[in-house]
Amino acid sequence: MKKSVFLGALTMAGLAAGAAMAQDSSTLAAVQERGALKCGVNPGTPGFAAPDANGKYIGFDVDLCRAVAAAVLGDAEKVEYTPLTSAVRFTALASGEVDMLARNTTWTFSRDVDLKNTFVGVNYYDGQGFMVPKALGVSSAKELAGATVCIETGTTTELNLADYFRVNNMDYEPVPVESFTEAQTQFLAGACDVYTTDASALAASRASFETPEAYVVLPEIISKEPLGPLVRHGDDNWGDIVRWTLNAMITAEEFGVTSANAPELVKGTENPEINRLLGVEGELGAMLGLDNAWAYNVITQVGNYGESFEKNIGENTPVGLARGLNALWTEGGLIYSPPFR
Amino acid sequence: MTTLTDIPQSQGFRLSQLIYDTRYRSITIQVIVFIAFMLVGWILVRNVTINLANLGKEIDFTFLRNPSNYDIQQTLIEYDSTSSNFRAAMVGLLNTLLVAFLGCILATLVGVTAGVLRLSKNWLVAKIMTVYVETFRNIPVVIWIIATMAVLSETLPQPSAFRGETPSASMWLWDTVAVTNRGTYIPMPVWGAGSVFVIVTFLLSLLAIWSFGKWAQRRFEATGQILPTAWIKLAIFIAPTLLVYMALGAPITFDSPALKGFNFQGGIQLSNSMIALWLALSIYTGAFIAEIVRAGILAVSKGQTEAAFALGLRPSRTMNLVILPQALRVIIPPLISQFLNLTKNSSLALAVGYQDLRATLGGTTMNNTGRELECMLLMMLIYLIVSLIISSGMNVYNKSMKLKER
Numbered sequence: 001m002k003k004s005v006f007l008g009a010l011t012m013a014g015l016a017a018g019a020a021m022a023q024d025s026s027t028l029a030a031v032q033e034r035g036a037l038k039c040g041v042n043p044g045t046p047g048f049a050a051p052d053a054n055g056k057y058i059g060f061d062v063d064l065c066r067a068v069a070a071a072v073l074g075d076a077e078k079v080e081y082t083p084l085t086s087a088v089r090f091t092a093l094a095s096g097e098v099d100m101l102a103r104n105t106t107w108t109f110s111r112d113v114d115l116k117n118t119f120v121g122v123n124y125y126d127g128q129g130f131m132v133p134k135a136l137g138v139s140s141a142k143e144l145a146g147a148t149v150c151i152e153t154g155t156t157t158e159l160n161l162a163d164y165f166r167v168n169n170m171d172y173e174p175v176p177v178e179s180f181t182e183a184q185t186q187f188l189a190g191a192c193d194v195y196t197t198d199a200s201a202l203a204a205s206r207a208s209f210e211t212p213e214a215y216v217v218l219p220e221i222i223s224k225e226p227l228g229p230l231v232r233h234g235d236d237n238w239g240d241i242v243r244w245t246l247n248a249m250i251t252a253e254e255f256g257v258t259s260a261n262a263p264e265l266v267k268g269t270e271n272p273e274i275n276r277l278l279g280v281e282g283e284l285g286a287m288l289g290l291d292n293a294w295a296y297n298v299i300t301q302v303g304n305y306g307e308s309f310e311k312n313i314g315e316n317t318p319v320g321l322a323r324g325l326n327a328l329w330t331e332g333g334l335i336y337s338p339p340f341r
Numbered sequence: 342m343t344t345l346t347d348i349p350q351s352q353g354f355r356l357s358q359l360i361y362d363t364r365y366r367s368i369t370i371q372v373i374v375f376i377a378f379m380l381v382g383w384i385l386v387r388n389v390t391i392n393l394a395n396l397g398k399e400i401d402f403t404f405l406r407n408p409s410n411y412d413i414q415q416t417l418i419e420y421d422s423t424s425s426n427f428r429a430a431m432v433g434l435l436n437t438l439l440v441a442f443l444g445c446i447l448a449t450l451v452g453v454t455a456g457v458l459r460l461s462k463n464w465l466v467a468k469i470m471t472v473y474v475e476t477f478r479n480i481p482v483v484i485w486i487i488a489t490m491a492v493l494s495e496t497l498p499q500p501s502a503f504r505g506e507t508p509s510a511s512m513w514l515w516d517t518v519a520v521t522n523r524g525t526y527i528p529m530p531v532w533g534a535g536s537v538f539v540i541v542t543f544l545l546s547l548l549a550i551w552s553f554g555k556w557a558q559r560r561f562e563a564t565g566q567i568l569p570t571a572w573i574k575l576a577i578f579i580a581p582t583l584l585v586y587m588a589l590g591a592p593i594t595f596d597s598p599a600l601k602g603f604n605f606q607g608g609i610q611l612s613n614s615m616i617a618l619w620l621a622l623s624i625y626t627g628a629f630i631a632e633i634v635r636a637g638i639l640a641v642s643k644g645q646t647e648a649a650f651a652l653g654l655r656p657s658r659t660m661n662l663v664i665l666p667q668a669l670r671v672i673i674p675p676l677i678s679q680f681l682n683l684t685k686n687s688s689l690a691l692a693v694g695y696q697d698l699r700a701t702l703g704g705t706t707m708n709n710t711g712r713e714l715e716c717m718l719l720m721m722l723i724y725l726i727v728s729l730i731i732s733s734g735m736n737v738y739n740k741s742m743k744l745k746e747r
Contacts, residue, residue, distance in 0.1 A: 087708050094396070094713075115711035116396055135501075136603075146602040148523055153691075153700065154708035159410045162422035173604070174412045175523075175614075176694040185491075190499035191522050191613070193603045233397065 027099050027231070027238035028072065028289055036078045039065035040098035043083035044181050047204045047312050047319035048104055057081045060312040064102040064123060064229055064246065067302045071245045071294040076301035085179050087154035090115050093232055100242055104198065104227045106156040116233040120243035123228050123305075125325040125334050127221035128157050129199035131206060134216050136193060141220035145170035150183045150192035152176075157197050160223040180205070198225050200313070200321055207318040241288050248295040250337035251277055252304035254328055259303040266296055276340045284340060305335065393714070402719075404710040405430070411705050413696045415612055426706045433701030434723060440619055440697065441684040441727075447623035448683055449676075452630025457660075459635050470631065477628035483689045485625050490617035490693040497522040497613075500604050517597045519605050524612040526598035526605045535592040542585040549581075550574045614695035618687065626683045633675045637668035669742050677735040681728050688724070698723060 031037050041049040041061055049059040057065075057079075066076035082098050093101050094116065104126070105111075107119040132138050141164075151158050153176045165172045175192045177183045184205055187195040195202070199221060206212050229246065231239045252258070255274050257265055266278045275281040278296045285292035302308060309326065313319045327333025359369045393399060409429040412422050417435040420428055459470035477485070498510035500521050512519045519526040557570050586593070598608030641664050649659040688699040696704075698720060707716040 087704055090708065090711060091713055094711075110709070111711075116398060144603075146604060146606070148604060153694070153705050158412075158705065159422075159709070162410060162412045165412075166422060172412075174414050176414060176696055176700065178691060178694065182694075186494060189494045189522060190501070191494040234395070 027235045028241065031072055031099055035073065036080050037065060037069040037072060037100070038080045038082060038098045039068070040082050040084045040089055040092055040101040040103050041065065042103045043085065043179060045104065045201050045204050046208050047317060047321075048201070049081075049102075058312070060124070060308060061102040061104060061229075063302050063308040063312065065100070067245050067249060067298045068100060068242055070297040070301045071241065071248075071290060074291060074293075074297050076297075085154075086152055087178070090117065093117065093230070096232075099238070100229055100231050102229045104201065105230060106198075106225045107228050107230075108156060111230075117230045118233055118236075118239045119228050119230045120239050121228050121246045122226040122334075123246055124200060124226075126198040126200050126225040126227050128160050128196060128223040128225055129202050129221055130218040131187075131195045131202045131215055132193060132218065133190075134214050138218070141218050141222065142168065142170075144172065144194060146172065147193040148173045148175055148191075149194045149196055150175045150177055150186050151196060152180065152183055153178065155197070156223070156225065161196055164222045184208075198227070200227075200319075203321055204313070204319045207320065237289060241290065244288065245295075245298055246305075247337040248277060248298055248340070249302070249305040249308065250328070250335055251340055252295070252299045253306040254330065254337065257299055257304060258307060259300050262296060262299045266293075273340055389714075398711075398714075400715060401712070402715055404706075404712050404715070407710075409701075409706060410709065413701065414694075415615065415696065426702075426710065429706055430698065430702035430719070430723075433696055433698040434727075436615075436695065437684075437687055437690075437697040437699075438727070440615060440622070440687050440690065440695070443619050444622040444626065444683045444687065445680050447619065448626040448630055448679070451623055451627030452679075453634050455627060455631035456634025457638070459631060460638060474628045474631050477625050478632070482621065482625045482686050483692055485621040486618055486689055486692055489621040490614065493613045493617050494522045499523075500600060503600050503605075512598075517595065519598050519600075519608075521605065522613065523604065524610050525616060526608045526610050528595035528597045529607065529609045531594045531596050533592040533594060535589040538589060539582060539586050539593060543582045546577050546581045550577050553577065612695070614690070614693040617693050618690050618695050622683050622686055626679055626686075629679050629682075630676060633672055633679065634668070636675075637670075637672035638664055640671045641667045666742075670744060673735070673739045673742060677732055677739070680731055680735065684727060684731060685724060 039062075041057060041059075044050045045059070045061075047059055049057060049061045052058045062081070065079045065081065069079045070076040082092065084092050084098070084101070084103060086103075089101055089103055089105065090111070092098050102123075104124070105119075106126075107122065111117055112119050130141050130144065132144075138144065144165075149161060149172050151161055151174050158174075158176075161172075161174070175186060177186055180197075180201065183195055183197070186192055188209065195205070197205075199217065202217050206215050206217065209215060229242055231242055251273070252262075255271060255277070257274060257277065262278065265274055266280060268280050269275060272281060276284055278299075279285055279292035279294070283292065285294045288294065291297075303311065306328075309323065310316065313321045315322060323331075323333060325334050327335065329336040359365050405427040406425055408423050409426045410422050411429070413420060413429065413432050415436055416432050417439065418428075418432060420432045455470045455473055458466050459474065461467045461470075497520055500519075500523060502508060502510040503512065503519065503521075510521075517528045553573065554570065557568050561567060596607045598605040598610075600606075645663055645667065646659055649663045654662065687697060688703075690697040691700045691704060694700075702723075703716050703720045707713055710716075
């Protein structure tokens with residue numbers, strides 16, 4: 001018997017070793033050699049990451065994957081998407097199964113420090129909300145004592161929920177579900193009274209319901225959920241590339257560089273920051289180990305931050321989110337990029 | 342004295358003997374394989390240690406002491422989100438054991454019934470059982486689990502359907518049981534003063550049933566007379582407990598579930614995820630057990646049945662007294678592995694959100710703490726121990742059923 005325990009342990013160790021071996025050299029070199037970026041995305045949150053009618057992933061988070069592919073490989077289409085549930089995403093990233101995560105993941109201390117991830121920025125400032133059927137007649141989250149709540153396991157929302165109900169001295173019954181789609185199914189079937197997750201995802205999911213007007217998102221936002229892309233610890237250059245790809249999109253919006261006018265602006269402008277961004281002046285691309293036209297590729301193929309926002313989750317889309325906190329800092333929001341210098 | 346000189350002189354040991362001498366060859370091979378095996382093992386372990394060190398993740402179990410920060414739907418022991426990760430794992434383990442225990446019982450009942458009926462001479466019954474066995478064992482169990490859950494949550498009424506002047510759904514069994522798409526709510530016993538006497542009486546009547554069975558058996562062996570034991574046992578089971586219960590003025594009352602606020606409150610809630618998992622695992626494993634039972638019965642030679650008939654035993658007695666006791670010897674060993682399978686398959690619970698060991702220790706805890714290797718190793722160890730305990734327990738039973746050679 002002892003022997004079989006030993007053998008089991010060995011097999012386990014072997015598997016772990018195999019996974020760990022996959023992440024030796026630089027991620028940039030690996031991506032360039034492969035000719036494709038492996039990006040971990042949400043299996044289905046309309047507006048952020050969901051397959052369209054042709055099975056092609058589209059969305060706000062997906063655009064970030066496309067932007068990194070455009071910066072590194074010069075082609076936004078060279079992305080292999082890996083749909084990941086919230087419970088497996090960090091393991092997939094740590095084991096090298098994906099090069100980066102752009103999967104509405106909340107930046108927290110323990111995820112950054114203890115789980116050995118590097119969060120490279122915030123692409124959406126979110127907060128946790130509650131959605132209930134209108135028929136329930138609830139107008140505030142404080143009236144939810146005794147409710148049954150659908151909650152995705154392995155998310156920060158699961159922890160916030162436990163804290164919120166404990167602090168407010170209310171009982172609730174958690175109904176743990178594996179994925180976003182499963183949560184919707186259970187919620188629509190009435191297996192839970194309340195569905196809680198990030199407010200943006202609530203809006204997205206409400207938009208996909210047959211009768212959105214029968215459901216209401218409660219006013220309380222019970223947590224801070226800064227969502228952003230992340231990479232593994234230990235490859236700072238790769239982290240820089242993803243970080244500055246996001247910053248390039250934000251800076252482009254700030255300086256009015258869009259996918260439409262970039263081909264014009266790349267011929268040279270009066271503004272030195274635009275010139276540096278588009279690779280007309282300086283060697284910013286080379287410093288990252290990329291082509292000097294990296295940010296130009298991002299902006300022409302994917303668009304700037306505002307374009308991506310409006311196209312996927314803006315007020316004219318079914319998801320219909322206002323910019324709110326996610327407006328540029330110049331317009332009273334929190335979206336801010338360090339200078340390109 | 343002279344005989345000694347006949348023994349050939351020892352020529353000493355040469356290295357080539359290790360390969361060419363059959364006395365040593367097998368030992369040589371075993372030693373080489375063993376060394377190679379240890380070497381591979383050492384490389385793997387070393388690789389893991391180095392890679393984990395590079396990631397800055399040394400093996401560390403202290404996370405088990407930290408607060409878990411999440412809630413669990415079904416807790417058999419005291420637990421809230423301030424309890425430790427270790428306690429969360431224990432809650433998960435108990436949930437695993439609960440569903441495995443209930444599953445093994447139901448699977449055995451289903452399996453034995455289906456197995457015996459499949460051999461029935463009634464064409465329709467036999468065919469229905471064949472269809473059951475072939476459908477259930479040839480579709481992956483996780484699909485059955487999800488399908489059962491979907492049926493439960495889509496077809497059963499919501500708690501709100503019980504509300505209002507003319508509710509569209511009503512409770513069962515004199516308004517004591519509520520079946521909803523969130524779970525089934527059953528009455529919870531409330532132990533009043535004097536209820537201990539009722540319980541003691543109940544336990545005593547169980548003892549009485551057992552000794553009556555022994556006595557009836559001895560009487561049967563001595564005189565050949567058969568008593569209607571089933572009815573007498575049923576009477577002993579019910580009558581004394583009921584009398585004491587009445588005499589003491591109904592000390593045990595039942596707290597029935599009632600609709601309050603969002604949900605039914607009071608009573609015991611059996612969540613749909615548990616019911617779905619339980620039913621799906623039992624019916625799936627039952628299909629395998631049915632085949633094992635059928636094989637066991639067919640393994641008993643036909644001559645045994647014929648001999649029993651020749652002695653004038655009726656078919657039911659032939660089955661109970663002659664066939665099944667012999668078939669059990671064939672049935673039990675594969676039955677053990679079906680019980681083990683069911684227990685291990687219960688780790689698919691996460692598919693329907695039942696928080697078992699895999700969903701707590703290997704799910705939320707692992708995800709929140711990022712201790713993949715530690716959680717996986719612990720989980721493997723726990724499942725191994727549970728399986729070994731089940732297996733050794735069943736082996737004891739197997740020994741007692743073995744052919745007693747006199």
